[in-house]
Amino acid sequence: MDKYFVSMQGEIPKYITITRHIKRLIDINKIEDGEKLPSIRSLSEFLNVNNVTIVNAYKRLQNEGYAVQKMGSGTYAKKKDITKNFKKEYSEALKKISGKMVKEYVDFTGETPSNDFFPVQSFKDVLNEVLDRDGAEALIYQEALGYEGLRKSISEVFWNKKIKSDDILIVSGAQQGIDIVSKALINTNDNVIVEKPTYSGALSVFKWRRANIYEVPIGKDGIDVDKFEKILKKNNIKCFYTMSYFQNPTGMSYSIEKKQQILNLAEIYDFYIIEDDYLAELIYDHSIKYKSFKSLDKNDRVIYIKSFSKIFLPGIRIGYLIPPMKFKESIENSKINTDISTSSLMQRALDLYIKKGLWKDYMNNLNHIYKNRYLLMEECIKSHLENKVDFISPGGGLNFYLKIKDSIYVDSIELFRKTKDKKVLITPGTLFYKSPSEGKKYFRISFSQTDEEAMQKGLSIINELLE
Incomplete structure (x- = not known):
């Protein structure tokens, strides 16, 4: 039992801290799918908390899909596949935020140059x-x-x-x-x-x-x-x-x-x-x-x-x-x-x-505009998300691909949902893998639809949510 819980730092409310820690251990396979969790009594004694705290933690794990209780046997870990059906959820979310409504958001999902620069x-x-x-x-x-x-x-x-x-x-x-x-x-x-x-x-x-x-x-x-x-x-x-x-x-x-x-x-x-x-x-x-x-x-x-x-x-x-x-x-x-x-x-x-x-003129103009945005986005990622993500600067294009550091518990699907609530849109890495769960720690952000103010605002919100 000590191999799982010795590194846990307690804070109020304690049952939430315990829940988060066990979820993390399940996500990174330290506790395997189907493995029996410690009994309420033994875990409460080990962590020096009362039984009610452990009961509340286990109930929360069950409610969030990370545990199942078997009557007369105990509580067992359950590996939650949060990537299942996410592609549909992501697509429907972007459809709902299309048109004029998208202007209310900081949109880091764009894959094409902004219409603002098109020579109509x-x-x-x-x-x-x-x-x-x-x-x-x-x-x-x-x-x-x-x-x-x-x-x-x-x-x-x-x-x-x-x-x-x-x-x-x-x-x-x-x-x-x-x-x-x-x-x-x-x-x-x-x-x-x-x-x-x-x-x-x-x-x-x-x-x-x-x-x-x-x-x-x-x-x-x-x-x-x-x-x-x-x-x-x-x-x-x-x-x-x-x-x-x-x-x-x-x-x-x-x-x-x-x-x-x-x-x-x-x-x-x-x-x-x-x-x-x-x-x-x-x-x-x-x-x-x-x-x-x-x-x-x-x-x-x-x-x-x-x-x-x-x-x-x-x-x-x-x-x-x-x-x-x-x-x-x-x-x-x-x-x-x-x-x-x-x-x-x-x-x-x-x-x-x-x-x-005219094609050549348009490309030259886009290169000038987006090189400046690229350099700004690179600098903003370094300043706003320092110690929270890893990335390699691509040297061109319209995107940066970021990896959330292992020390941060949030995954990219959870981050997408939280940023969407704050009117910021990102693209989780789960969409780009044959096995979606492999992309849980990655997300893509594009600077094609964002000016300097939007960049600063969006990355500041992402930073807050990764704290």
Whole structure:
């Protein structure tokens, strides 16, 4: 018994202190699920408190789902799965706080740049020019691959004509790209590797395809290659899903050396890389050099997915995909079977926006704005949450991924609920793991929708709740 309770510090009310301590021991598996707790009499004697204090503590544990009482036998620990059904709770909470109501909150959940910075007038001018130029033709679905003008612009501006326009497929955002690739490549019981943690939308797609999902931890410069290869040696892997820059949620980016290693392994072990090129336009640390997996790919092993929605405007729902020749036809068919064609008007408008150089101007402006916010958020985390969280500065993107120190009892789901009550929104790490309980000590905060005042206010509230 003393191995469990010698470190406990008493305070009034005592039964709450005892309850919290036992909960903590259950959470960290010092007391195992189903283990019998000390009798009321023995624990009261050991802690030098009266029996009523222990009775109240055990009742509270039962009410909070951390213990069960078996008549005539005693009280037993119960491991509470607080992650169960949380994804639904999180989604419904954000839906309720959507629209005008969200302005009442400090919103650290954003994944896209703020609408405040979107050049509405210049895009409106481009739309009008397209309608004047093309008339009703701009509104008609035509080419299955996507508008030829946009595909040519992507080839010329983003790939320096190294990728042919006929090898580019326009899709309705990255999520649809992941979905149609999965439909074309992945069957029931196929083996897929993902980063740990990873984008929840991709996890949902692979689970829906009933794939076997293997996770590899991601570090400062990419996944652990040794652990990655151990999985490759033991299993026939179909594909590896990766976010090569400012990975969601960790913010980590791959070194060029690690990309080369993974591309070599893809050839050796015959698997394909699904590269979700996420937020690579927002590089603030110039020691990070941009070179995608696709640009390094000599063996046609990379399925490249890029969304304009994330970095430009979510409502546009446009992205593009570059498949390997082996899967070109099946992926194109998968796209046609999904929705025939992406909005013709928006494709033409985006094409003209890129051709006029407005895209480059907008990206330069975003980089300037968000680099300043990034540096401010980094400084605010250090000053407000010192000794409460650990984190690695990503050097770009829109997020920071924080780990609550083990000495603090609160988990990220509990923190989400408490911050929501204080009108602050965060994203718990449980959403990014195949086994949600592994993300209980992590949470993601984004600075995409927060100015300096909101940052300071939100982080101060988080600090108070982590005390």
